[in-house]
Amino acid sequence: MIKTINKLKINLNEKEVKKLNLDLLEKLYKKLKTFSNDCKECSDYLNRLEKHIQFLEENQYSLTKDIYKRNDELINDITTHLREGHNIIQEDYYTGIYTALGISIGSGLGVSIGLLIFDNIGLGIPIGTGLGTSIGLVIGANMDKKVKEEGRVI
Known part of the structure; x- marks a missing residue:
């Protein structure tokens, strides 16, 4: 084949x-x-x-x-x-999931940050989204690295 x-x-x-x-x-x-x-x-x-x-x-x-x-x-x-x-996954499976999750949570936190600290939502959303994306990428990449080492990647 x-x-x-x-x-x-x-x-x-x-x-x-x-x-x-x-x-x-x-x-x-x-x-x-x-x-x-x-x-x-x-x-x-x-x-x-x-x-x-x-x-x-x-x-x-x-x-x-x-x-x-x-x-x-x-x-x-x-x-x-x-x-x-x-429990076998495709490459970069967790990176995609946790990046999306980080963006959504970060955007929500960004609204709060913008209102509480800057008194302006427009300033908080990019900060929260950036932080959420970064954290999501790090978590997802580490999880993908772990499953790759375990041989659980297609």
Whole structure:
């Protein structure tokens, strides 16, 4: 299957490779392979993924929106199972979550800071948002580093 994915990477143009997310498909295939003996769902997803990769190879010169949609749905299903069933996450997963959380909390705090300290919301919001974003990035990056060291990243 890895050979087939690599052939697709060669035969398709860069835009199609990116749209099909072939690098992620390869990583998912490898992760599913490691869990397929112990997890029935992983084994089922591995079979689905193998059939899908063969389908992509057969239809590589006539890719449609429906094929891209099916590809994205399969990737989503597999990554959801790996995250919920095996605590395996995608790269920078926590950074994205904690940055967004930091922005929202920081904006709220910025309103309070602006009103209490500056008597002007317009001055407090950028300060709070900047602080929240920074703190969220640090927390998320540290958590991502930890799971990467544990080998729990796709």
